Amino acid sequence: MKNKRIFSLVTCLCLAIPAVFAQFNFNLPKTKDTAPIPSLQRVLTIQDMVHEYDLNPYTASYNSEAQLFTALYEGLFSYDPITLDPVNAICETYKISRNKMRWTFTLRKGLKFSDGSPLNASAIRNSWLSLLATKNAPFASLIDCIEGAEAYRTGKGSADDVRIIVRDEETLVVHLTEPTEHFPRILCHHAFSAVSKKKNVFSGPFVISSYSNGELKMVKNMNYRDAAAVQLPGITIRQGDDAKENAHLFNTGEADWVTGDVEVEKILNKDSINIAGEFGTTFLFFKQSKKIWNTQEFRTALLEAVPYDELRKDYAVKANSLVYPLSGYPSVIGWDDYDPEDALELMNIARKKVGLSSSDILKINFSIMDLDYMKSWAEVLKKAWAPLGVELVVSVDGNFTTYVNKIKNSPADLFMYSWIGDFADPTTFLELFRSNSTLNVSGYKNSRYDELLKQAAGTAKQKDRFVILAEAEQVILDDAEIIPISHPVCMHVINTNVIGGWKSNALDIHPFKYLYIKAEETDVPNLVSYPLQPLPEQGRLPSSRL
Structure with a gap:
């Protein structure tokens, strides 16, 4: 969702996995859901990253909004x-x-x-x-x-x-x-979704009661079609980017669920750290608005010169193609081949075709955010492309919220996306490059690609349809339109012994309707919340939510 668009730029989703993650299992702890107990239900508190929510379901595109809209619409x-x-x-x-x-x-x-x-x-x-x-x-x-x-x-x-x-x-x-x-x-x-023409009117299980100073409060929608199945009386979403403070809020029970940055080594209950792969791909793409870089021959020369092992070295799940691997979806020939000699030859051929000499310096502008991992990519590419007579010029454009919106009017040639699929189907990725798609910000157009997507849409059997979609993906890979980097992972800090109905899944969408408070199953005390004191008669400290 996820952008998820759902456009996932939360640090833990698209960055390298910090070394500290090595001590944790990437599988969600096995906890069983129990029948909800009405007397236990209370407001659920979530700690999210700092950003302004787009509350319009027609225009919202970030994964945090996709999650929010499971409550509202x-x-x-x-x-x-x-x-x-x-x-x-x-x-x-x-x-x-x-x-x-x-x-x-x-x-x-x-x-x-x-x-x-x-x-x-x-x-x-x-x-x-x-x-x-x-x-x-x-x-x-x-x-x-x-x-x-x-x-x-x-x-x-x-x-x-x-x-x-x-x-x-x-x-x-x-x-x-x-x-x-x-x-x-x-x-x-x-x-x-069903969207009312009136403001602050909703079709989902919750409604917004207030939104100010980075805090969004929701209460149960009593007119919701399935209100009896909704257990939580309300949800509060707060925002903060202080990783240490977010860990403290979780440890002390002030936050039930942390979705933003957090110092994982500070989390007391390590079973609450849930890491999973996402149905998404982080990649670079070329904008088609300028000559030279809107030409397949020049792009292919650049991609042949990329040292992919170096570019992807810090990522847990490396990607060489666009579509996240799906069961039954055919494999495609992705981008792994690093051949600087071949790249130089291809560049010289491309130059000759358009009348450029081998001594002409070609500039390519790479739009990034002010983030270390994107600067690292730029350094790798700058070094790799210099022998081809290509100068990489880096421009820092915007932050998490504004970067995507600037692409359409940006003069840059190369951009980054971390795209999380909106539904479990290859078209959620391939739609990004269909000529008339509202998701196509690159300006890429290929009639063969469009025809294959149309042909696949009219194919009833999934196996046959996937074969056609894989052929379409191969077109865009052979066109050297993208530089695949990784498949993101998502991290959430949530104690599923306390919060029921929360399940790990590839789209990283956790519908609020199904969440509820469970009778706590853990016996691990919260050492932050409880000072040293004599043991009670039962022989252990009172239990506390971690």
Whole structure:
């Protein structure tokens, strides 16, 4: 989510794993969920990194917002908390026509927004049309498969031409341009939620009660369709980037869950440190707005000269391709080959084709943030490309929040992305480079690539579809459009002996609806919270949440 877009730039997600992590298992501790006990339920407190939340589900693109929206919004489908497969949410049932191009959704009866207003088929239609009409909505193109959607989104058609039909207030009929087997997976995404036209009105299990000074408070939505299943009375999200302080807040019980920076060696209960691989890829990509670097021959010469072992040396899970490995997805020929002699020969051939001499110095501008790991990448590339007569110029542009938004208008040639898939399908990566995609910030265009994505969308069998998608990925790799670096890992500090319903998963999405407070199972005392004192009669210190 994750950007996750969901654009994951939290330090622990895309940086090298610190050496201290070596003492921890990358698998989540095996804890069993128990039936919730109503008397134990209280407000859950989360410590997040410092940044301003985009509370608009149409434009939000960071993984922290994707997590937040599991509390505030819901669409036809939502994520299973473990498998992340689509589960029916607002939709009670659906059926697909024989040609697989008409989907009929039957909504649950009596649905309401948090203010009590009707949540019906018209509300879903209006929400999707509003998404398509929103400028710079990153995920809008994911429903270009709906008849008339792309034309309306791009200003070439009207809302009336979009084939989202309200048959009655409990029935929504959607006509597609081609069979789209993974349509429910797409619709799990927060961008396709039911969104009221009124401010501070929500469709999910919680509502915002206040948001100020970096603290966001939510309370249970009593009009939520499944309110009886929601155990927590509220959620408070605080922000802080002091890693030592965040560890202290967790150790003393002031934070139940830390998602931002934290000094892991200070955490008393090491079983609370949960590290897992994410369905994502960190990579560099070329912008297509300038000559020379919008040419495949020049980019290929650069990629042949990259010392990949050096570039990726600090990363736990190295990547040589774009799509995170999926079961049943064919392997592709990625970028591992370091051949500086071949690179020089390719560069000379490319120069000759456009009339440049071997003595001409070519400049390439690399846009980075003021972070050590990105500076390290720049040093590796600068040294590698100098023998090719290429000078790497580094420009520091923005911070976590602003970097992505500056790409479109930046004059730089090379950028970084750490992309977390929005649903468990290769298209969540490949959509980044489709010509007309709202997620395509590179300006990359390749008709063969687009045709393969279209062909895959109309292929019913997943095995055959994956073969076509892998062929599309091979096109972009052979075009030398990206420099893959790593597959991110995520880290959370949360005691799953205390917090139930929290499960590790590849998208790093943990729906708030399912979380609850458990009867504590650990006997390990919190030494920060409890001063030395005589042992009670039971022979141990009182238990405390760690």
